[in-house]
Amino acid sequence: MAIKYELEKKSSQCEARAGVIHTPHGDIKTPVFMPVGTKATVKAMTPEELEDLGAQIILGNTYHLFLRPGDDLVKKAGGLHKFMNWNKPILTDSGGFQVFSLGHINKITEEGVVFQSHIDGSKQMITPEKSIEIQQNLGSDIMMAFDECVYPTATKEYVAQSLEMTLRWLDRCIETHTNKNQALFGIVQGGLFKDLRKKSAEETIKRNCQGFAVGGLSVGETKEEMIDILRFTTPLLPEDKPRYNMGVGTPDYLFESVEAGIDMADCVLPTRIARNGAAMTSHGKVTIKNAKYREDFTPLDPECDCYTCKNYTKAYIRHLVNVNEILGARLLSYHNLYFLTHLMENIRESILEDRFLEYKEEFYKKYGYT
Numbered sequence: 001m002a003i004k005y006e007l008e009k010k011s012s013q014c015e016a017r018a019g020v021i022h023t024p025h026g027d028i029k030t031p032v033f034m035p036v037g038t039k040a041t042v043k044a045m046t047p048e049e050l051e052d053l054g055a056q057i058i059l060g061n062t063y064h065l066f067l068r069p070g071d072d073l074v075k076k077a078g079g080l081h082k083f084m085n086w087n088k089p090i091l092t093d094s095g096g097f098q099v100f101s102l103g104h105i106n107k108i109t110e111e112g113v114v115f116q117s118h119i120d121g122s123k124q125m126i127t128p129e130k131s132i133e134i135q136q137n138l139g140s141d142i143m144m145a146f147d148e149c150v151y152p153t154a155t156k157e158y159v160a161q162s163l164e165m166t167l168r169w170l171d172r173c174i175e176t177h178t179n180k181n182q183a184l185f186g187i188v189q190g191g192l193f194k195d196l197r198k199k200s201a202e203e204t205i206k207r208n209c210q211g212f213a214v215g216g217l218s219v220g221e222t223k224e225e226m227i228d229i230l231r232f233t234t235p236l237l238p239e240d241k242p243r244y245n246m247g248v249g250t251p252d253y254l255f256e257s258v259e260a261g262i263d264m265a266d267c268v269l270p271t272r273i274a275r276n277g278a279a280m281t282s283h284g285k286v287t288i289k290n291a292k293y294r295e296d297f298t299p300l301d302p303e304c305d306c307y308t309c310k311n312y313t314k315a316y317i318r319h320l321v322n323v324n325e326i327l328g329a330r331l332l333s334y335h336n337l338y339f340l341t342h343l344m345e346n347i348r349e350s351i352l353e354d355r356f357l358e359y360k361e362e363f364y365k366k367y368g369y370t
């Protein structure tokens with residue numbers, strides 16, 4: 001068994017739950033936020049810094065690593081863990097979404113997706129088999145099935161057809177999944193249509209994957225639509241397997257995901273907004289370039305005990321960002337990743353103490369959501 005999910009405590013107030021995912025590269029306490037390391041690095045962070053800030057598992061991307069440096073090279077290096085010197089769990093996305101959001105799609109056929117590389121325009125094709133072969137070369141602990149990604153604007157007819165193809169592609173992924181040290185997660189689609197979500201969930205569950213993602217969200221739908229679909233779909237998934245909401249990473253979306261019964265979430269936001277000079281703090285978002293911080297010699301977040309907040313001031317970080325010094329992005333990335341990682345740790349504690357909703361209310365008030 002590549003991974004095993006152990007449920008520790010279910011909230012009495014909502015679908016939230018705390019658990020542990022046992023993997024060949026160590027245990028993951030859930031709910032968990034997963035930093036994104038698209039091209040074999042979580043941007044500007046060393047693996048040691050990721051460990052220090054509490055990261056338990058990171059993401060890699062099939063699409064990017066296939067194009068550069070090539071999954072065959074990573075395999076020759078001993079796999080992605082060795083190549084990037086990260087010895088804890090890694091989850092790799094299958095390429096479906098990245099082709100959609102980055103590659104220039106030429107056509108989607110039953111065989112797979114033909115696209116032009118966003119790097120050199122070369123014609124490429126990813127099939128379910130190819131996606132799993134790449135992920136097995138990378139050696140990730142959790143592989144995502146190759147799915148067809150549809151946007152919330154797609155018609156119901158298209159979404160209905162698409163989820164059927166995603167199920168046929170899942171069967172082909174399962175066929176190709178030979179390395180049983182790696183888990184394979186299915187992805188539930190169905191857009192914003194509850195009957196299609198139910199169908200996709202029921203059919204995906206029949207394939208007995210080691211975990212399940214709710215796909216097709218965080219792709220432009222409204223927050224209310226995401227919450228509605230998430231609260232409908234997540235409880236349909238097996239209680240004894242991990243559940244993963246793809247692409248969420250703001251505090252409110254993390255709270256809402258956990259409240260719906262989600263265990264795992266990932267997002268590029270913490271490092272992306274850091275490069276743009278923004279930080280998530282206990283009292284809401286801080287845009288450090290703001291002139292009001294010019295002579296502010298207090299920590300970024302007075303309630304945070306991370307390396308950045310213990311050693312530097314807003315004025316100093318604002319200076320670094322203003323003169324475009326790399327350290328500015330690094331210090332903000334470190335804090336933002338620490339903030340979301342510890343937010344999920346605090347959420348987990350609140351579930352173990354059966355006070356999740358109270359914690360959510362306290363956090364929302366301080367952060368400025370309500």
Ligand SMILES: CC#C[C@H]1NC(N)=Nc2cc3[nH]c(NC)nc3cc21
Nearest residue numbers: 096097149150215216217218246247
């Ligand atoms: C449609 C669809 C779909 C899902 N399929 C796969 N393989 N990966 C995803 C990654 C995502 N990231 C975000 N938002 C940043 N939404 C995502 C959705 C998916």
Ligand SMILES: [Zn+2]
Nearest residue numbers: 304306309335
């Ligand atoms: Zn901090």
